[in-house]
Amino acid sequence: MVRWLVRQEIDMWRSLFLWLGRRRPGLRPGVTAYPYVAIVRPALWAFIVGSAIEVLAVHLLLQRWPAIQLPALVLGIWGLLWMLGMLGAVTVYPHLVGDDGVRLRHGSAVDLPIAWTDIASVRSTRHDYEGMRRIRVEEGDSPVLALTQLGQTNVEIRLHAELTPALARGRTGVSSVRVYADDARALVSALRAGAVESPRATP
Template identity: 40%
Template sequence: MRESRLAVPPLLRRAVAYEVGMWRSLYRWILRRPPALEPGAEAFSYLGVVRPILGVFIGLSAIEIPIFDLIISRTVPWEWVRTLALVLGAWGLLWMIGLFASLRLHPHVVGDSGLRIRNGTTVDFTLPWSAIATLDARYRSLPSSRTLQLEKDGDGGLVLNVGTGSQTSVDVALRAPLAIPLAKGPSEPVTELRLYADDPTGLVSCARRHLARHLSGSGS
């Protein structure tokens, strides 16, 4: 007799992983336990562009809980409804704070192993220096607010945008087309990546130093 396994849909798996990652980030942020960096590595934030928006949502959520509770206590006779509303309100507030924490605790990292590109707990991959041709600081607007967006460049190559707040600020040209490991699976081979960093000039300068050391060490 064949054993049958209950297959977990990929979308559900990613949703669970996202939720777990966010609550773990909140826990580490409250306890002031940021993930450790490899020796000599530098971290670069991308939170600045969305910090005001997240701050407004968190503030509104905090104000909404007591107001909504007051309305329900005056209009709904069932105590369980009030309790449920309080639980959902508190969960929503903590969820927003957890999202903030996940973005804060998972910055881009430039180190000896390469350029690590992140967005919260949903995007996390490293480009080795051997795969990178050039880096430049350049602000670009994106057509939507989605974190990951693919587009064709002027030469027919494929570009992967890892955006924040519908924009990118660093262009990374690759030496050869490369499939990027993402949560949904490997992307189509791309010739360029674009990401957002609060300090694009600092990230590019640091990355160029590492890239130069790699090239001199490899004799290229």
């Protein structure tokens, strides 16, 4: 648990600095980025602005109690930076499509490379999920990994064989991956084109 918390803190600061520096790891010539931030950006900015106002209001209200005012200010600023880091993470880690295949990402938490030869089919289809979990695994005969944004995915990739992504709760084999993309049609077209150009090798 402690290791996970430390990693989250490091990832938050790294994402924030990458965002401020306008850098997107993995993006290079020949690689195309497919963002998934548009759907969550308004909500995150609303929380950020609201939190900034709250930090200022609490700071003013606690002027008569300096022993409490300073720790509250530090904690408020830390929380504000955390939310900025969350926005930075979903901005600087888009899905990437290149010569070797696709890298499906969810902030700094998931980076799943899939080779063209592993892709069986791709389609644009919406799935809605309840609750706040952004990374889900649906177990069953055909396990599915869903990387949601606001409880939604709009691209589904079916695989020839199960892949085993490294997730926070361990490794789980999945036969399909569902993700969200701002431009689902463009991502689906790129994935279909790449899979067709790199047909699955026969044994």
